[in-house]
Amino acid sequence: MNLLEISNLKTHFFTEAGVVKAVDDVSFNVEKGCTLGLVGESGSGKSVTAQSVLRIVPKPGRIVDGKILFDGEDLVQKKDGEMQRYRGKRISLIFQDPTSSLNPLFTIGNQLSDIVIQHDKVKKDAAIETVIKTLKLTRLPDPEEAIRRYPHQFSGGMKQRICIARALLLNPQLLFADEPTTSLDVTIQAQIISLLKDLQKDIGMTLVMITHDMGVVAEMCKCVVVLYAGHVMEIGPIETIFEAPHPYTAALLKAVPRLDQTRKLISIPGNIPNLITPPTGCRFHPRCEYAVALCKEKKPPLEDVGGDHFISCHRWRELRRGA
Amino acid sequence: MGFVKYIIRRGIYMIPLIIGISIVSFLVMYAAGDPIQIATAGNPGITEAQRDFLRHYYGLDTPIPAQYVRWLTHFLQGDFGQSLYGGRPVNEIISFYLFETLKLQLISIFLAFFISIPAGIYSALKQRSAADYTISGISIAGVSLPVFWFGIVLIIVLSYHMGLLPSAGAYGSPKLWPVFGISDPTLDALAHLVMPVTVLTLASLAYNVRLLRAGMLEVLRQDYVMAARASGISERKVLYKYSLKNAITPLITLLGLSIGASLAGAPLTETVFSWPGLGRAYVNAVSKLDFPLIMGTTMIVAIMILVANIITDLSYAWIDPRIHID
Numbered sequence: 194m195n196l197l198e199i200s201n202l203k204t205h206f207f208t209e210a211g212v213v214k215a216v217d218d219v220s221f222n223v224e225k226g227c228t229l230g231l232v233g234e235s236g237s238g239k240s241v242t243a244q245s246v247l248r249i250v251p252k253p254g255r256i257v258d259g260k261i262l263f264d265g266e267d268l269v270q271k272k273d274g275e276m277q278r279y280r281g282k283r284i285s286l287i288f289q290d291p292t293s294s295l296n297p298l299f300t301i302g303n304q305l306s307d308i309v310i311q312h313d314k315v316k317k318d319a320a321i322e323t324v325i326k327t328l329k330l331t332r333l334p335d336p337e338e339a340i341r342r343y344p345h346q347f348s349g350g351m352k353q354r355i356c357i358a359r360a361l362l363l364n365p366q367l368l369f370a371d372e373p374t375t376s377l378d379v380t381i382q383a384q385i386i387s388l389l390k391d392l393q394k395d396i397g398m399t400l401v402m403i404t405h406d407m408g409v410v411a412e413m414c415k416c417v418v419v420l421y422a423g424h425v426m427e428i429g430p431i432e433t434i435f436e437a438p439h440p441y442t443a444a445l446l447k448a449v450p451r452l453d454q455t456r457k458l459i460s461i462p463g464n465i466p467n468l469i470t471p472p473t474g475c476r477f478h479p480r481c482e483y484a485v486a487l488c489k490e491k492k493p494p495l496e497d498v499g500g501d502h503f504i505s506c507h508r509w510r511e512l513r514r515g516a
Numbered sequence: 517m518g519f520v521k522y523i524i525r526r527g528i529y530m531i532p533l534i535i536g537i538s539i540v541s542f543l544v545m546y547a548a549g550d551p552i553q554i555a556t557a558g559n560p561g562i563t564e565a566q567r568d569f570l571r572h573y574y575g576l577d578t579p580i581p582a583q584y585v586r587w588l589t590h591f592l593q594g595d596f597g598q599s600l601y602g603g604r605p606v607n608e609i610i611s612f613y614l615f616e617t618l619k620l621q622l623i624s625i626f627l628a629f630f631i632s633i634p635a636g637i638y639s640a641l642k643q644r645s646a647a648d649y650t651i652s653g654i655s656i657a658g659v660s661l662p663v664f665w666f667g668i669v670l671i672i673v674l675s676y677h678m679g680l681l682p683s684a685g686a687y688g689s690p691k692l693w694p695v696f697g698i699s700d701p702t703l704d705a706l707a708h709l710v711m712p713v714t715v716l717t718l719a720s721l722a723y724n725v726r727l728l729r730a731g732m733l734e735v736l737r738q739d740y741v742m743a744a745r746a747s748g749i750s751e752r753k754v755l756y757k758y759s760l761k762n763a764i765t766p767l768i769t770l771l772g773l774s775i776g777a778s779l780a781g782a783p784l785t786e787t788v789f790s791w792p793g794l795g796r797a798y799v800n801a802v803s804k805l806d807f808p809l810i811m812g813t814t815m816i817v818a819i820m821i822l823v824a825n826i827i828t829d830l831s832y833a834w835i836d837p838r839i840h841i842d
Contacts, residue, residue: 247746277750277751280746280747281749285746286746288739290739293739293740294739294742295740295743296743296762298835298836298837308747311749345837360747
């Protein structure tokens with residue numbers, strides 16, 4: 194059963210330079226209880242997709258079209274007041290940088306208990322109890338003391354544990370983790386990843402991991418959605434994605450640094466395109482080593498290639514045969 | 517506690533500053549001329565011997581350092597001496613005008629501060645909307661209208677033509693001229709405040725609104741604001757709790773500076789509305805070279821500005837836990 198069904202989502206930013214089509218016709222589903230990887234380079238539309246689901250897209254951006262069915266209800270049609278009751282309560286978001294996503298001027302207890310009070314209309318004491326209980330869940334040392342302290346008194350890893358606790362306060366059904374380890378040290382990254390994995394297993398919530406790190410995807414996710422320049426390139430279960438991928442996914446996989454091989458770091462040539470005037474046809478064609486004339490002319494449909502695997506590429510048949 | 521220690525230390529630092537300020541103003545004042553010459557200029561019957569007598573009487577014939585030491589000794593005992601005009605004690609004159617000036621200024625400063633909060637937040641939230649341009653327009657008009665013109669227009673319209681508000685002074689005679697037909701001293705005092713407060717509030721509103729708008733624009737872009745929204749915190753709380761506190765520091769600085777400087781009064785506004793304030797008294801004292809009154813007012817203003825600075829610095833630490841005072 195799907196907890197989240199996004200169909201034909203378009204979120205555009207109306208800037209002075211032109212309309213930035215950050216998310217342009219994106220569709221995918223998230224199965225209940227599953228961990229889904231939302232993968233792509235910076236600027237591919239991963240974060241904006243999450244912000245669209247929560248309806249917190251910053252100005253001048255807005256959802257221009259599409260449906261976001263959460264538990265059978267279309268979030269795009271919700272009024273602001275109704276939507277507010279979903280945020281933090283049924284759908285949560287962990288931000289990339291824990292330092293900038295905690296307000297520096299309020300104690301941890303104050304910031305976190307406000308969320309509980311807002312949704313559950315409980316007294317301050319009861320809210321603080323919930324906060325301490327949730328901080329324990331994230332293995333933050335000494336939570337009773339932590340609630341009296343300010344964000345700058347914690348290390349990056351501890352702050353991310355606090356941010357995870359903030360997202361989990363009210364046992365949301367759906368959790369977006371927006372590159373939760375990008376701004377942390379490598380050793381702390383591993384701790385946070387294993388914490389998220391354990392929490393997902395224990396609580397049984399649905400998790401969407403937004404990342405560009407294929408290693409994290411391999412470790413955590415059951416299925417993957419690959420975004421590029423606001424388009425879906427590929428959707429599929431983790432095994433098939435790693436076996437017979439789309440040319441863009443293949444390039445992403447090659448870019449993962451490996452300890453067991455001494456070779457130069459491989460990067461994908463070129464840059465992510467300007468989304469005001471995106472490339473015609475397949476948006477990846479200017480950087481794709483397999484591109485042919487057709488790729489420039491026509492946007493490839495998202496084709497079912499069997500085994501819950503979908504690919505948006507004109508040449509997937511030839512490439513699979515070749516592989 | 518750190519706070520008490522900090523205040524004591526800042527207080528001690530104030531002493532050399534105040535002495536420095538007093539020496540500089542003393543010297544500048546003497547460079548300006550001879551007060552007895554000015555005081556007696558309109559009186560042809562007075563002889564040079566009588567002038568010498570006056571100079572001796574007010575202690576103006578001793579060397580300047582000796583005069584300064586004498587002034588300082590009295591100042592340290594809280595005595596500012598007597599006015600050269602009429603001989604009233606300076607302490608008495610200052611406290612009379614001080615109250616009226618503070619009343620006028622503090623009401624205007626806090627009114628501008630509290631009006632600018634919703635106006636600045638709204639402007640930032642609806643950046644480049646018609647409402648934003650209207651708020652900016654009104655506040656910029658307020659700061660651009662010259663007081664002597666705007667104040668007088670108000671007097672002409674509201675007092676002269678419409679007869680609604682008293683045109684001059686801080687108090688009237690409610691029995692003789694009842695306000696809106698009611699003779700009540702409190703209502704009378706309030707009615708006298710309306711026009712000067714309007715002029716002063718409008719004049720400082722623009723700075724407040726622009727500062728808060730700029731601060732809010734910066735803060736609203738921050739991740740922690742999006743995070744508060746993403747947690748389902750109500751929009752009102754996101755703005756007035758989780759954004760305002762982060763954006764308000766420049767406004768507090770302005771508030772501190774304005775309160776400190778407010779004692780020097782607003783001579784123009786006070787003159788236009790014949791307000792019995794310290795600003796007007798100060799300007800008069802300077803033009804007549806009333807040495808004791810000039811020194812007294814200068815010192816009160818200097819001390820107030822220094823104290824306001826300490827309070828401003830303390831409030832930073834109170835707002836932002838990352839700032840340590842020591």
